[in-house]
Amino acid sequence: MFDSLVDFLKTNIDELNGHELQISNEFKEHHNKDSKYIIKNWLFSSPEYRKWRITRLDGGKNIQVFNTVAYPNFDSELPILGADILWFGTAKKLLAILDYQPLIQENKYLEKYCSSLGMIKKKYSAFDNNKMKNIYDSKKYFSPWVIICRGNKLNLDRDLNDVFHAFINNYLNLNKSNPVNQFLNLEEIKINQIKYDKYSFEKDPADKLFKSFFGEKWTKKFINKFLFTLNNEIIL
Numbered sequence: 213m214f215d216s217l218v219d220f221l222k223t224n225i226d227e228l229n230g231h232e233l234q235i236s237n238e239f240k241e242h243h244n245k246d247s248k249y250i251i252k253n254w255l256f257s258s259p260e261y262r263k264w265r266i267t268r269l270d271g272g273k274n275i276q277v278f279n280t281v282a283y284p285n286f287d288s289e290l291p292i293l294g295a296d297i298l299w300f301g302t303a304k305k306l307l308a309i310l311d312y313q314p315l316i317q318e319n320k321y322l323e324k325y326c327s328s329l330g331m332i333k334k335k336y337s338a339f340d341n342n343k344m345k346n347i348y349d350s351k352k353y354f355s356p357w358v359i360i361c362r363g364n365k366l367n368l369d370r371d372l373n374d375v376f377h378a379f380i381n382n383y384l385n386l387n388k389s390n391p392v393n394q395f396l397n398l399e400e401i402k403i404n405q406i407k408y409d410k411y412s413f414e415k416d417p418a419d420k421l422f423k424s425f426f427g428e429k430w431t432k433k434f435i436n437k438f439l440f441t442l443n444n445e446i447i448l
Protein backbone atom coordinates (compact mmCIF):
# COMPACT_ATOMS: atom_id res chain seq x y z
CA MET A 213 0.00 0.00 0.00
CA PHE A 214 1.23 3.51 -0.88
CA ASP A 215 4.23 2.12 -2.78
CA SER A 216 2.90 3.73 -5.98
CA LEU A 217 3.15 7.12 -4.23
CA VAL A 218 6.83 6.47 -3.48
CA ASP A 219 7.45 5.50 -7.11
CA PHE A 220 5.62 8.57 -8.38
CA LEU A 221 7.78 10.84 -6.22
CA LYS A 222 11.02 9.15 -7.17
CA THR A 223 10.21 9.65 -10.87
CA ASN A 224 9.47 13.32 -10.28
CA ILE A 225 12.61 13.90 -8.22
CA ASP A 226 14.58 12.19 -10.96
CA GLU A 227 13.15 14.62 -13.51
CA LEU A 228 14.33 17.49 -11.30
CA ASN A 229 17.87 16.11 -11.64
CA GLY A 230 17.67 15.03 -8.04
CA HIS A 231 20.07 12.52 -6.59
CA GLU A 232 19.70 10.09 -3.77
CA LEU A 233 21.84 10.73 -0.70
CA GLN A 234 23.35 7.94 1.37
CA ILE A 235 21.72 7.37 4.72
CA SER A 236 22.82 4.99 7.43
CA ASN A 237 21.62 1.40 7.11
CA GLU A 238 19.56 1.61 10.27
CA PHE A 239 17.42 4.33 8.63
CA LYS A 240 17.43 2.90 5.12
CA GLU A 241 15.51 -0.14 6.33
CA HIS A 242 14.71 -1.08 9.90
CA HIS A 243 12.66 -3.99 11.27
CA ASN A 244 11.19 -4.51 14.69
CA LYS A 245 11.98 -7.81 16.45
CA ASP A 246 9.51 -10.04 14.62
CA SER A 247 9.59 -7.99 11.38
CA LYS A 248 5.92 -7.12 11.70
CA TYR A 249 6.87 -3.48 11.29
CA ILE A 250 9.28 -2.43 8.59
CA ILE A 251 10.29 1.17 7.97
CA LYS A 252 12.06 2.33 4.82
CA ASN A 253 13.46 5.79 4.16
CA TRP A 254 14.88 7.68 1.21
CA LEU A 255 16.69 11.00 1.11
CA PHE A 256 17.17 13.14 -1.99
CA SER A 257 18.58 16.50 -2.95
CA SER A 258 18.13 18.42 -6.19
CA PRO A 259 19.23 21.81 -7.53
CA GLU A 260 16.02 23.39 -6.15
CA TYR A 261 15.40 21.28 -3.04
CA ARG A 262 18.05 20.98 -0.37
CA LYS A 263 16.29 18.04 1.29
CA TRP A 264 13.48 15.78 0.17
CA ARG A 265 12.72 12.84 2.41
CA ILE A 266 10.33 9.93 2.02
CA THR A 267 9.25 7.43 4.68
CA ARG A 268 7.23 4.22 4.24
CA LEU A 269 6.14 2.20 7.22
CA ASP A 270 4.71 -1.22 6.47
CA GLY A 271 2.90 -2.68 9.46
CA GLY A 272 0.88 -5.18 7.44
CA LYS A 273 -2.80 -5.13 8.28
CA ASN A 274 -2.28 -2.94 11.34
CA ILE A 275 -0.82 0.21 9.88
CA GLN A 276 0.53 1.65 6.67
CA VAL A 277 2.23 5.03 6.47
CA PHE A 278 3.51 7.24 3.70
CA ASN A 279 5.20 10.46 4.73
CA THR A 280 7.15 12.98 2.69
CA VAL A 281 8.59 16.47 3.21
CA ALA A 282 10.35 18.64 0.62
CA TYR A 283 12.44 21.56 1.82
CA PRO A 284 13.28 24.16 -0.84
CA ASN A 285 16.76 25.72 -0.82
CA PHE A 286 17.32 28.52 1.67
CA ASP A 287 17.22 31.03 -1.20
CA SER A 288 13.59 30.23 -1.98
CA GLU A 289 10.68 31.42 0.12
CA LEU A 290 8.37 28.74 -1.32
CA PRO A 291 6.41 26.72 1.21
CA ILE A 292 7.61 23.34 2.42
CA LEU A 293 5.72 20.44 0.87
CA GLY A 294 4.34 18.10 3.51
CA ALA A 295 2.28 14.93 3.23
CA ASP A 296 1.32 12.49 5.95
CA ILE A 297 -0.87 9.57 4.86
CA LEU A 298 -1.84 6.86 7.32
CA TRP A 299 -4.02 3.77 7.06
CA PHE A 300 -5.15 2.23 10.33
CA GLY A 301 -6.19 -1.29 9.32
CA THR A 302 -8.07 -2.35 12.43
CA ALA A 303 -10.26 0.72 12.42
CA LYS A 304 -10.28 0.81 8.61
CA LYS A 305 -9.48 4.51 8.71
CA LEU A 306 -7.50 6.57 6.28
CA LEU A 307 -5.97 9.82 7.50
CA ALA A 308 -4.38 11.92 4.77
CA ILE A 309 -2.96 15.39 5.30
CA LEU A 310 -1.41 17.26 2.37
CA ASP A 311 -0.24 20.85 2.48
CA TYR A 312 2.04 23.46 1.01
CA GLN A 313 3.28 24.39 4.46
CA PRO A 314 3.75 28.17 4.59
CA LEU A 315 6.83 29.72 6.19
CA ILE A 316 4.75 32.72 7.30
CA GLN A 317 1.04 33.38 7.76
CA GLU A 318 0.86 36.67 5.81
CA ASN A 319 -2.30 36.69 3.67
CA LYS A 320 -0.55 37.69 0.47
CA TYR A 321 2.05 34.94 0.90
CA LEU A 322 -0.66 32.35 1.54
CA GLU A 323 -2.65 33.50 -1.46
CA LYS A 324 0.38 33.46 -3.75
CA TYR A 325 1.84 30.10 -2.79
CA CYS A 326 -0.85 27.97 -1.14
CA SER A 327 -4.26 28.91 -2.52
CA SER A 328 -4.01 26.57 -5.52
CA LEU A 329 -4.64 23.71 -3.06
CA GLY A 330 -8.21 24.98 -2.94
CA MET A 331 -8.79 23.97 -6.56
CA ILE A 332 -7.48 20.46 -5.97
CA LYS A 333 -9.55 19.73 -2.88
CA LYS A 334 -12.74 21.12 -4.39
CA LYS A 335 -12.68 18.36 -7.01
CA TYR A 336 -12.61 15.54 -4.43
CA SER A 337 -15.32 15.82 -1.82
CA ALA A 338 -13.70 13.36 0.64
CA PHE A 339 -10.61 15.58 0.72
CA ASP A 340 -12.46 18.88 0.99
CA ASN A 341 -11.85 19.34 4.68
CA ASN A 342 -9.43 21.45 6.70
CA LYS A 343 -10.51 20.76 10.25
CA MET A 344 -7.65 19.60 12.45
CA LYS A 345 -7.91 18.20 15.92
CA ASN A 346 -5.67 19.74 18.55
CA ILE A 347 -2.28 18.11 17.97
CA TYR A 348 -1.01 20.97 15.81
CA ASP A 349 -1.90 24.65 15.70
CA SER A 350 -3.58 25.12 12.30
CA LYS A 351 -2.01 28.61 12.10
CA LYS A 352 1.55 27.35 12.46
CA TYR A 353 3.06 26.04 9.23
CA PHE A 354 -0.33 24.97 7.87
CA SER A 355 -2.22 26.77 5.15
CA PRO A 356 -5.92 27.64 5.24
CA TRP A 357 -6.34 25.16 2.35
CA VAL A 358 -4.68 22.17 4.00
CA ILE A 359 -6.14 19.02 2.45
CA ILE A 360 -7.42 16.59 5.06
CA CYS A 361 -9.20 13.31 4.46
CA ARG A 362 -10.54 10.98 7.10
CA GLY A 363 -12.26 8.03 5.59
CA ASN A 364 -12.31 4.50 4.38
CA LYS A 365 -9.37 3.88 2.08
CA LEU A 366 -11.07 1.03 0.23
CA ASN A 367 -13.17 3.36 -1.85
CA LEU A 368 -10.74 6.26 -1.88
CA ASP A 369 -7.80 4.58 -3.54
CA ARG A 370 -8.19 6.24 -6.94
CA ASP A 371 -9.01 9.63 -5.55
CA LEU A 372 -6.04 9.52 -3.19
CA ASN A 373 -3.72 8.82 -6.12
CA ASP A 374 -5.27 11.56 -8.23
CA VAL A 375 -5.17 14.10 -5.41
CA PHE A 376 -1.56 13.24 -4.61
CA HIS A 377 -0.47 13.56 -8.24
CA ALA A 378 -2.17 16.95 -8.61
CA PHE A 379 -0.69 18.03 -5.26
CA ILE A 380 2.86 17.21 -6.37
CA ASN A 381 2.56 18.46 -9.98
CA ASN A 382 1.12 21.74 -8.85
CA TYR A 383 3.84 22.28 -6.25
CA LEU A 384 6.59 21.57 -8.76
CA ASN A 385 4.97 23.99 -11.21
CA LEU A 386 5.14 26.72 -8.57
CA ASN A 387 8.89 26.31 -8.50
CA LYS A 388 9.18 26.03 -12.28
CA SER A 389 7.49 29.41 -12.65
CA ASN A 390 10.59 30.76 -10.89
CA PRO A 391 8.92 33.28 -8.61
CA VAL A 392 11.05 36.10 -7.21
CA ASN A 393 11.14 36.25 -3.41
CA GLN A 394 8.77 38.92 -2.30
CA PHE A 395 8.27 38.30 1.40
CA LEU A 396 11.43 36.88 2.97
CA ASN A 397 15.19 37.22 2.63
CA LEU A 398 17.64 34.35 2.82
CA GLU A 399 18.24 34.69 6.56
CA GLU A 400 14.50 34.78 7.31
CA ILE A 401 13.87 31.75 5.12
CA LYS A 402 16.55 29.77 6.92
CA ILE A 403 15.24 30.78 10.35
CA ASN A 404 11.70 29.79 9.39
CA GLN A 405 12.80 26.40 8.07
CA ILE A 406 14.67 25.83 11.35
CA LYS A 407 11.58 26.86 13.29
CA TYR A 408 9.50 24.46 11.19
CA ASP A 409 11.72 21.54 12.20
CA LYS A 410 11.72 22.62 15.84
CA TYR A 411 7.94 22.94 15.87
CA SER A 412 7.45 19.59 14.12
CA PHE A 413 9.91 17.94 16.49
CA GLU A 414 7.90 19.25 19.41
CA LYS A 415 4.43 18.34 18.10
CA ASP A 416 4.80 15.30 15.84
CA PRO A 417 2.69 12.48 17.29
CA ALA A 418 4.74 9.88 15.37
CA ASP A 419 7.33 9.43 18.12
CA LYS A 420 4.95 7.38 20.29
CA LEU A 421 4.24 5.12 17.37
CA PHE A 422 7.94 4.70 16.48
CA LYS A 423 8.93 4.10 20.11
CA SER A 424 6.36 1.34 20.46
CA PHE A 425 7.57 -0.41 17.30
CA PHE A 426 11.31 0.29 17.25
CA GLY A 427 12.23 1.39 20.78
CA GLU A 428 13.34 4.61 22.39
CA LYS A 429 16.97 4.70 21.26
CA TRP A 430 16.36 4.16 17.54
CA THR A 431 13.43 6.60 17.57
CA LYS A 432 15.44 9.39 19.18
CA LYS A 433 18.17 9.03 16.58
CA PHE A 434 15.68 8.80 13.71
CA ILE A 435 13.85 11.97 14.71
CA ASN A 436 17.04 14.02 15.22
CA LYS A 437 19.18 12.68 12.43
CA PHE A 438 16.64 12.00 9.70
CA LEU A 439 13.22 13.61 10.18
CA PHE A 440 13.90 17.00 11.74
CA THR A 441 17.61 17.58 11.27
CA LEU A 442 17.38 21.35 11.81
CA ASN A 443 15.95 20.85 15.29
CA ASN A 444 19.41 21.11 16.81
CA GLU A 445 20.32 24.35 15.02
CA ILE A 446 20.64 27.42 17.18
CA ILE A 447 18.84 30.56 16.01
CA LEU A 448 21.02 33.54 16.84
Ligand SMILES: C=CC1=C(C)/C(=C/c2[nH]c(/C=C3N=C(/C=C4\NC(=O)C(C)=C4C=C)C(C)=C\3CCC(=O)O)c(CCC(=O)O)c2C)NC1=O
Pocket residue numbers: 267269277279280281293294295296298307309310311343344345346347348416417418421439
Ligand atom coordinates in the same frame (compact mmCIF):
# COMPACT_ATOMS: atom_id res chain seq x y z
C1 LIG B 1 7.43 9.56 9.23
C2 LIG B 1 7.00 10.46 10.05
C3 LIG B 1 5.65 10.59 10.58
C4 LIG B 1 4.65 9.67 10.86
C5 LIG B 1 4.70 8.22 10.72
C6 LIG B 1 3.54 10.40 11.41
C7 LIG B 1 2.35 9.85 11.89
C8 LIG B 1 1.22 10.54 12.43
N1 LIG B 1 0.69 11.76 12.01
C9 LIG B 1 -0.42 12.03 12.76
C10 LIG B 1 -1.27 13.16 12.68
C11 LIG B 1 -1.11 14.34 11.93
N2 LIG B 1 -0.17 14.63 10.99
C12 LIG B 1 -0.38 15.86 10.48
C13 LIG B 1 0.36 16.54 9.47
C14 LIG B 1 1.64 16.27 9.05
N3 LIG B 1 2.50 15.36 9.61
C15 LIG B 1 3.65 15.32 8.90
O1 LIG B 1 4.62 14.60 9.15
C16 LIG B 1 3.55 16.26 7.85
C17 LIG B 1 4.64 16.51 6.85
C18 LIG B 1 2.32 16.87 7.93
C19 LIG B 1 1.80 17.93 7.07
C20 LIG B 1 1.12 17.72 5.99
C21 LIG B 1 -1.53 16.42 11.14
C22 LIG B 1 -2.11 17.79 10.86
C23 LIG B 1 -2.00 15.47 12.04
C24 LIG B 1 -3.16 15.59 12.97
C25 LIG B 1 -4.45 15.31 12.23
C26 LIG B 1 -5.63 15.86 12.97
O2 LIG B 1 -5.53 16.93 13.53
O3 LIG B 1 -6.65 15.23 12.96
C27 LIG B 1 -0.62 10.95 13.68
C28 LIG B 1 -1.76 10.86 14.69
C29 LIG B 1 -2.90 10.15 14.04
C30 LIG B 1 -4.09 9.98 14.96
O4 LIG B 1 -4.02 9.11 15.80
O5 LIG B 1 -5.04 10.73 14.79
C31 LIG B 1 0.40 10.04 13.47
C32 LIG B 1 0.61 8.72 14.19
N4 LIG B 1 3.90 11.71 11.43
C33 LIG B 1 5.17 11.84 10.93
O6 LIG B 1 5.87 12.87 10.82
